Amino acid sequence: AQSVAQPEDQVNVAEGNPLTVKCTYSVSGNPYLFWYVQYPNRGLQFLLKYITGDNLVKGSYGFEAEFNKSQTSFHLKKPSALVSDSALYFCAVRSYTGGFKTIFGAGTRLFVKA
């Protein structure tokens, strides 16, 4: 069965420092991987995706993520965090298990301190 894990409930980082939000997955076959962000009182927004090709993908708001097939990970990164990056981040994976299905991780709350 496919699964997505976000091992940290919360990540705290100081403004200007680099940030990493972790995601690991377990699927059969080749996964499509996504990151979404949920700001307070707003819907989920698509940030970036990995389908194929370059393992480092760039997305909105200066975020990027690195696909690591051997470690089955897709960590979200940003070189310099902003207070406005504080939000709830979800990793999602789409793969074929008796049909194409997308499942979401439980989410990681990012708190950036000024």
Add this chain to the structure above:
Amino acid sequence: EAGVAQSPRYKIIEKRQSVAFWCNPISGHATLYWYQQILGQGPKLLIQFQNNGVVDDSQLPKDRFSAERLKGVDSTLKIQPAKLEDSAVYLCASSLGRASGSYEQYFGPGTRLTVT
């Protein structure tokens, strides 16, 4: 480009009552999803439509939940009768779908349901 529209934004009902949610996806998006998001958890897929056909409803509690997407555009999700554990945010999302090779989903603002 207009986003995914949902209504109502908030709903409070008593257990055993019925409720319906409406979703209008982004124009041209073939795939429509309904998710349930319980506080502190990630979204859980309830049902997925490709145009007006159901692709996946394996996690839909069919004894009380139903959904339809007539004409392959708008969709409604109904709960009848509601239980206390149905209290959650119900999210609608859409994507271009398989034909485009573009699978990222675009979400509406959600409907927050409270069952008392």
